[in-house]
Amino acid sequence: xxxxxxxxxxxxxxxxxxxxxxxxxxxxxxxxxxxxxxxxxxxxxxxxxxxxxxxxxxxxxxxxxxxxxxxxxxxxxxxxxxxxxxxxxxxxxxxxxxxxxxxxxxxxxxxxxxxxxxxxxxxxxxxxxxxxxxxxxxxxxxxxxxxxxxxxxxxxxxxxxxxxxxxxxxxxxxxxxxxxxxxxxxxxxxxxxxxxxxxxxxxxxxxxxxxxxxxxxxxxxxxxxxxxxxxxxxxxxxxxxxxxxxxxxxxxxxxxxxxxxxxxxxxxxxxxxxxxxxxxxxxxxxxxxxxxxxxxxxxxxxxxxxxxxxxxxxxxxxxxxxxxxxxxxxxxxxxxxxxxxxxxxxxxxxxxxx
Amino acid sequence: xxxxxxxxxxxxxxxxxxxxxxxxxxxxxxxxxxxxxxxxxxxxxxxxxxxxxxxxxxxxxxxxxxxxxxxxxxxxxxxxxxxxxxxxxxxxxxxxxxxxxxxxxxxxxxxxxxxxxxxxxxxxxxxxxxxxxxxxxxxxxxxxxxxxxxxxxxxxxxxxxxxxxxxxxxxxxxxxxxxxxxxxxxxxxxxxxxxxxxxxxxxxxxxxxxxxxxxxxxxxxxxxxxxxxxxxxxxxxxxxxxxxxxxxxxxxxxxxxxxxxxxxxxxxxxxxxxxxxxxxxxxxxxxxxxxxxxxxxxxxxxxxxxxxxxxxxxxxxxxxxxxxxxxxxxxxxxxxxxxxxxxxxxxxxxxxxxxxxxxxxxxxxxxxxxxxxxxxxxxxxxxxxxxxxxxxxxxxxxxxxxxxxxxxxxxxxxxxxxxxxxxxxxxxxxxxxxxxxxxxxxxxxxxxxxxxxxxxxxxxxxxxxxxxxxxxxxxxxxxxxxxxxxxxxxxxxxxxxxxxxxxxxxxxxxxxxxxxxxxxxxxxx
Numbered sequence: 001x002x003x004x005x006x007x008x009x010x011x012x013x014x015x016x017x018x019x020x021x022x023x024x025x026x027x028x029x030x031x032x033x034x035x036x037x038x039x040x041x042x043x044x045x046x047x048x049x050x051x052x053x054x055x056x057x058x059x060x061x062x063x064x065x066x067x068x069x070x071x072x073x074x075x076x077x078x079x080x081x082x083x084x085x086x087x088x089x090x091x092x093x094x095x096x097x098x099x100x101x102x103x104x105x106x107x108x109x110x111x112x113x114x115x116x117x118x119x120x121x122x123x124x125x126x127x128x129x130x131x132x133x134x135x136x137x138x139x140x141x142x143x144x145x146x147x148x149x150x151x152x153x154x155x156x157x158x159x160x161x162x163x164x165x166x167x168x169x170x171x172x173x174x175x176x177x178x179x180x181x182x183x184x185x186x187x188x189x190x191x192x193x194x195x196x197x198x199x200x201x202x203x204x205x206x207x208x209x210x211x212x213x214x215x216x217x218x219x220x221x222x223x224x225x226x227x228x229x230x231x232x233x234x235x236x237x238x239x240x241x242x243x244x245x246x247x248x249x250x251x252x253x254x255x256x257x258x259x260x261x262x263x264x265x266x267x268x269x270x271x272x273x274x275x276x277x278x279x280x281x282x283x284x285x286x287x288x289x290x291x292x293x294x295x296x297x298x299x300x301x302x303x304x305x306x307x308x309x310x311x312x313x314x315x316x317x318x319x320x321x322x323x324x325x326x327x328x329x330x331x332x333x334x335x336x337x338x339x340x341x342x343x344x345x346x347x348x349x350x351x352x353x354x
Numbered sequence: 355x356x357x358x359x360x361x362x363x364x365x366x367x368x369x370x371x372x373x374x375x376x377x378x379x380x381x382x383x384x385x386x387x388x389x390x391x392x393x394x395x396x397x398x399x400x401x402x403x404x405x406x407x408x409x410x411x412x413x414x415x416x417x418x419x420x421x422x423x424x425x426x427x428x429x430x431x432x433x434x435x436x437x438x439x440x441x442x443x444x445x446x447x448x449x450x451x452x453x454x455x456x457x458x459x460x461x462x463x464x465x466x467x468x469x470x471x472x473x474x475x476x477x478x479x480x481x482x483x484x485x486x487x488x489x490x491x492x493x494x495x496x497x498x499x500x501x502x503x504x505x506x507x508x509x510x511x512x513x514x515x516x517x518x519x520x521x522x523x524x525x526x527x528x529x530x531x532x533x534x535x536x537x538x539x540x541x542x543x544x545x546x547x548x549x550x551x552x553x554x555x556x557x558x559x560x561x562x563x564x565x566x567x568x569x570x571x572x573x574x575x576x577x578x579x580x581x582x583x584x585x586x587x588x589x590x591x592x593x594x595x596x597x598x599x600x601x602x603x604x605x606x607x608x609x610x611x612x613x614x615x616x617x618x619x620x621x622x623x624x625x626x627x628x629x630x631x632x633x634x635x636x637x638x639x640x641x642x643x644x645x646x647x648x649x650x651x652x653x654x655x656x657x658x659x660x661x662x663x664x665x666x667x668x669x670x671x672x673x674x675x676x677x678x679x680x681x682x683x684x685x686x687x688x689x690x691x692x693x694x695x696x697x698x699x700x701x702x703x704x705x706x707x708x709x710x711x712x713x714x715x716x717x718x719x720x721x722x723x724x725x726x727x728x729x730x731x732x733x734x735x736x737x738x739x740x741x742x743x744x745x746x747x748x749x750x751x752x753x754x755x756x757x758x759x760x761x762x763x764x765x766x767x768x769x770x771x772x773x774x775x776x777x778x779x780x781x782x783x784x785x786x787x788x789x790x791x792x793x794x795x796x797x798x799x800x801x802x803x804x805x806x807x808x809x810x811x812x813x814x815x816x817x818x819x820x821x822x823x824x825x826x827x828x829x830x831x832x833x834x835x836x837x838x839x840x841x842x843x844x845x846x847x848x849x850x851x852x853x854x855x856x857x858x859x860x861x862x863x864x865x866x867x868x869x870x871x872x873x874x875x876x877x878x879x
Binding site: 217218219220222225226230233235238239 | 667691700708722731
């Protein structure tokens with residue numbers, strides 16, 4: 001009989017090593033998955049993990065993919081640290097996309113340089129407003145924010161569908177459910193000529209830096225950490241629990257909203273009913289793989305982007321099903337949680353009680 | 355202090371329990387090193403030691419909660435390895451923990467049934483409980499729900515639960531910390547009766563006068579090692595304290611209070627219905643605490659202390675402003691932060707998880723309450739260096755044993771963390787200091803130090819309110835003492851004009867002019 005017993009002291013080194021171990025285990029597990037699907041594991045590894053970083057162009061695609069993930073994840077981390085469980089970043093991402101699309105459709109004809117900044121602000125506000133609903137329900141009626149924020153995702157998806165099938169449908173778009181394509185006025189500038197990597201990556205890095213300062217250096221970030229670690233201590237110190245919920249939800253919503261803006265004003269260039277991509281959910285994994293730390297989140301979002309792109313490549317070159325990315329994401333989260341168990345616990349052979 | 359363990363061992367009988375060379379090391383600290391301990395049948399054996407001396411770890415090893423790294427345990431002459439508490443109970447070892455492990459919403463008999471193997475018949479069990487409680491003078495009604503019991507009664511339930519399994523060794527961890535002086539008498543009668551029947555008792559306490567009165571022999575631990583054995587009846591509390599801390603006990607210097615200070619903290623008819631259905635409603639509390647005096651509030655826990663403290667600190671703000679006045683400001687509705695800005699500092703009863711965040715370092719825990727008063731804030735960013743300097747000063751001035759300002763709060767022993775929290779609050783130079791259970795579970799050396807720090811603060815003109823269940827402590831440091839019982843507060847009486855006995859009676863709610871005087875119910879037997 002084996003049993004888990006708590007370690008007397010959790011190792012800090014292992015806390016940070018655990019994501020690396022989880023990645024290694026995911027790679028090994030992935031080899032088995034390829035073998036089980038009748039593919040050459042080495043070939044699978046090459047296509048899945050090396051193809052996405054083979055040249056500059058591939059790397060910019062990776063960074064492009066990672067941009068919304070790091071934006072959303074760093075916003076979520078602020079709330080997660082205070083035990084504010086915003087699971088509905090996907091919905092806030094959509095509402096950010098909707099709000100900034102509204103600005104683009106209304107003002108891009110002016111050609112003003114202010115359109116893009118206004119779209120960023122609108123995206124943040126759209127996401128924050130959508131996140132304000134669960135915050136209000138939580139603080140007024142103590143409704144569980146996990147449920148309410150998640151349910152609002154589906155409402156947001158339907159709202160987007162209604163817009164692109166209805167009032168915002170491009171009259172010249174052959175009845176496809178999408179808006180007009182944005183003009184250059186409403187599109188984020190490209191960073192490296194000949195690639196799709198755009199200015200949103202810079203915004204994401206700035207948000208990461210701001211997130212770092214907020215979480216590690218600011219009084220408000222400190223209060224949120226206290227609230228997350230011990231509710232009674234936060235109450236004793238006089239930190240308002242209601243304030244924590246609002247900050248946690250609004251910051252997460254705003255960051256997700258900016259990610260939504262970056263998508264419509266970036267690679268997609270319009271609002272479509274396919275804009276919902278699962279970034280809002282994948283970012284939850286990114287936040288935890290990154291240990292709710294902005295530096296960790298940067299690397300975790302690159303890893304998650306790699307899984308996304310690797311999955312697409314495996315689909316293309318190895319004719320594997322598209323759900324292969326989901327399998328890898330699931331494996332990564334599973335191995336991470338599994339490794340985390342051993343930070344706090346160790347496996348001991350139970351001595352038979354006499 | 356003699357080398358051979360004196361007393362009953364002279365009889366040459368087989369010891370009930372004999373530990374030799376027990377060692378238990380944790381990654382950061384050696385909790386027990388080479389500990390020998392022998393307990394004879396019918397012996398009441400005290401285990402004495404400062405906080406962090408390793409008493410609790412030793413008891414947990416005997417009870418099978420923790421396993422020793424090295425050493426031998428003999429039970430009635432046979433070598434045993436106690437793998438689990440269940441096995442310990444099978445051997446005949448019972449333990450009453452300092453913090454009770456009872457379900458509030460279940461009845462006494464249901465709680466007892468949970469600890470027994472199998473599925474006992476409840477009415478039959480109730481009968482057995484009644485018999486045991488009659489026999490040992492532990493009156494408790496088996497059908498009552500635990501939430502309606504006083505703390506003393508709850509402890510009886512815990513003891514009965516152990517006694518039903520006819521233990522041969524009973525471990526009591528700080529059993530009197532929650533009892534009125536009268537209830538302590540009753541408990542001692544019970545323990546003596548048990549010992550007379552041959553049950554051995556391991557008695558852990560820091561109250562030296564109690565050990566002297568009750569225990570036959572004592573083993574003294576210091577820093578995880580046995581430093582001596584003694585027969586308490588041949589010692590004085592002072593000599594035992596010296597054995598325990600390795601030097602003479604510091605004595606508190608307590609001059610007369612300055613008269614006529616301004617009123618810093620005032621309760622003007624504080625009434626508050628408890629949020630918790632099992633809480634105590636506060637009824638029309640009135641009290642004044644002046645600059646330069648220490649006022650104590652005595653009482654058995656669960657009589658409204660928690661609710662009063664929440665109302666005073668602002669953790670549960672009131673609906674009205676007037677009932678709490680801090681430095682002349684009506685502050686009943688203020689949250690804790692605003693009260694701190696008026697000059698209030700507060701040491702809560704729970705150190706870990708309320709007074710300090712367990713996973714955070716001591717420096718980060720300094721920010722918890724001192725961020726504004728000590729200038730750790732640069733606009734809205736934190737100056738961690740200033741917090742580290744403050745924490746280092748607090749550690750040095752208050753003699754906190756720890757790994758420095760970066761040590762996690764949870765790595766400190768209870769007494770050291772308490773010193774740190776008291777130091778953190780006092781170093782902010784408060785106008786009003788409220789302290790709950792200043793020395794609960796703290797060893798004598800640290801307790802004397804904390805008391806002196808509180809007295810020094812009062813001498814500097816601070817108004818201090820101390821809420822404690824330890825009467826001796828209140829009499830040692832307070833200028834005036836009031837009693838809280840069933841959510842009502844007695845008038846405060848100058849400490850010099852009252853006695854432990856009088857306050858003990860008041861603790862049952864019977865002070866002159868008390869509204870419930872005629873009913874006179876709920877007397878701690």
